[in-house]
Amino acid sequence: xxxxxxxxxxxxxxxxxxxxxxxxxxxxxPDKIDDRFRLVMKNVSDEPVVPELLxxxxxxxxxxxxxxxxxxxxEAAIYVKATGPTEAVKKTSFTFAxxxxxxxxxSIPVEIGASPRAxxxxxxxxxxxxxxxxxAIRPTSSKRDTGGK
Numbered sequence: 001x002x003x004x005x006x007x008x009x010x011x012x013x014x015x016x017x018x019x020x021x022x023x024x025x026x027x028x029x030p031d032k033i034d035d036r037f038r039l040v041m042k043n044v045s046d047e048p049v050v051p052e053l054l055x056x057x058x059x060x061x062x063x064x065x066x067x068x069x070x071x072x073x074x075e076a077a078i079y080v081k082a083t084g085p086t087e088a089v090k091k092t093s094f095t096f097a098x099x100x101x102x103x104x105x106x107s108i109p110v111e112i113g114a115s116p117r118a119x120x121x122x123x124x125x126x127x128x129x130x131x132x133x134x135x136a137i138r139p140t141s142s143k144r145d146t147g148g149k
Contacts (some may be wrong), residue, residue, distance in 0.1 A: 018045035018100040019070070026080050026110040033086070039078040039108065043070040049098045051078075054105065056094035059083060061110055063094045082112050089113040 020042050028037065043049055048069035056063050062083050066076035080094070095107040 017102075018047070018049045018098050018104060019043050019051075019106075021078070021106060021108065024108070026108065028080075028082050028110070028112045030086075030113055033082050033112070036079050036081045039080070040075050041066065041070065041078055042075045043072050045100060046072050047100065048072065049100055051096045051098055051106075054095045054097055057092045060090055060092045060112065061094065065096055069099075078108075080108075080110060086113045 022040050022042075026037050026039065028035070041051070048071050050067070050069050051065045053063060053065055060083060062081045064079040066078070068076075070076045090112045091109065092112075093107050093109045095105055098104045098106070
């Protein structure tokens with residue numbers, strides 16, 4: 001049994017399928033521990049998609065994903081909130097899969113108690129990134145390639 005990796009260059013994050021996510025990380029500072037942070041998910045595919053949460057550390061963060069299908073070209077919000085105060089820096093992540101044919105997965109890193117500059121936007125504040133993909137997240141994986149050889 002071997003492992004097969006398939007790698008391809010991405011000329012622009014706007015070409016990632018099926019969605020782009022900005023910003024690509026969440027850093028929650030001690031002074032913002034009670035705030036809810038917003039990430040923007042944009043469907044760049046040609047079919048509607050729905051994200052499904054696969055894993056998270058619920059004792060550290062609460063994650064809200066869109067529940068309705070996201071139409072091609074449309075955006076939806078992901079919300080992340082720390083579930084309680086922290087005395088030390090905690091690093092975690094959450095992973096979700098899309099309903100596309102490849103079941104593309106995305107993992108978003110979250111740092112709580114991080115330095116004063118937060119990467120995600122507070123609820124109600126428009127993201128500063130213009131979705132050109134400069135800070136867009138890349139898919140972490142899709143369905144396994146079994147090769148057939």
